[in-house]
Amino acid sequence: xxxxxxxxxxxxxxxxxxxxxxxxxxxxxxxxxxxxxxxxxxxxxxxxxxxxxxxxxxxxxxxxxxxxxxxxxxxxxxxxxxxxxxxxxxxxxxxxxxxxxxxxxxxxxxxxxxxxxxxxxxxxxxxxxxxxxxxxxxxxxxxxxxxxxxxxxxxxxxxxxxxxxxxxxxxxxxxxxxxxxxxxxxxxxxxxxxx
Numbered sequence: 001x002x003x004x005x006x007x008x009x010x011x012x013x014x015x016x017x018x019x020x021x022x023x024x025x026x027x028x029x030x031x032x033x034x035x036x037x038x039x040x041x042x043x044x045x046x047x048x049x050x051x052x053x054x055x056x057x058x059x060x061x062x063x064x065x066x067x068x069x070x071x072x073x074x075x076x077x078x079x080x081x082x083x084x085x086x087x088x089x090x091x092x093x094x095x096x097x098x099x100x101x102x103x104x105x106x107x108x109x110x111x112x113x114x115x116x117x118x119x120x121x122x123x124x125x126x127x128x129x130x131x132x133x134x135x136x137x138x139x140x141x142x143x144x145x146x147x148x149x150x151x152x153x154x155x156x157x158x159x160x161x162x163x164x165x166x167x168x169x170x171x172x173x174x175x176x177x178x179x180x181x182x183x184x185x186x187x188x189x190x191x192x193x194x195x
Contacts, residue, residue, distance in 0.1 A: 001111065002064040002089070009067040010043070015178045017044055021051035024137050024173045024189050029055055033191075034108070034135070036101025039127055042108030046072030046083070052104070053083035057072045062088040091119040096127040101133045103127065107175060110138040110149045117160045125164050128194040135167045136167075136190040137175055143186040157190050166193045 007051040008014040025048050028034050036059065040049040043061030045068050053059045053076075061083065065070055088095070090108060103124050112120055123135055141151040152169045161167055172190035 004117045005063075006065045006067055009065050009071065010115075013178070014044075016107050016175075018178055019045070019047065021048045022176060023136060024175070025104055025106055025135070026193060028104075028189075029057075030133055033133070034102050034104065035133070037097065037099065038102045038104060039100045040107040041103055041124065043072060043085065046085060048104060049083050049085070050075060050081065050107055052080050053081055053173050058082075058098075060084045060086060062090060062093070076187050078152075091116060091123050093123045093127045098127065099130050101126050101129055103132065104115050105134070105138070105162050107135045107137065107139075107149075109136045110152050113150075121160050121165070125194055130194060132194040134161075134190075134192040134194065136192070137187055138190070139172060139175070140172070140186040140188045142172070148185070152188060154188065157188065161190075161192050164195050165192075166195060168193060175179070 002018045029052060037058045038052055040061040043049045043063045046061050048062035049059045063070055069085045069087050076083050100188050121173045139149050141153050157170055158167055168191040170188050170190045174184040175187040176184050
């Protein structure tokens with residue numbers, strides 16, 4: 001799967017790379033819900049991580065695509081910006097054990113099959129301090145058609161995060177894209193607490 005995403009970044013700008021932070025994550029940050037040391041899971045070229053860092057948060061962005069991380073580091077190479085970008089698989093984040101207060105995910109969870117979802121929740125559970133927050137913005141089954149990533153239901157989110165987590169909320173949301181025929185897609189914004 002990582003090769004597919006690497007190819008997408010090498011070929012140009014993929015539809016999820018909108019050139020700015022996702023509005024739903026901006027709203028969370030403005031509401032003071034993203035706190036402490038933050039890991040941005042599947043950060044891509046870094047727009048969400050950069051936004052959070054310029055908001056004064058200590059941020060690490062991780063992505064399996066070396067090209068995405070290269071582009072993110074280039075963007076971060078400006079005065080006044082302090083953010084770390086690492087090539088890392090979000091399914092195997094053992095190097096970051098209990099290092100973070102908040103984890104953000106904009107468009108990663110929905111790419112995994114059932115086994116991948118289980119590995120994902122275990123991996124993310126391991127990087128958060130007890131009481132840490134996870135925010136997942138993912139495609140919803142409310143999005144019509146069968147193009148794009150796998151749709152996610154509230155029931156699937158609750159089942160994936162049933163052990164070791166408290167699901168605080170799953171709200172209807174939108175994810176911005178660069179697609180002309182779908183500039184925003186139906187999404188869920190889920191908030192979980194690591195127990």
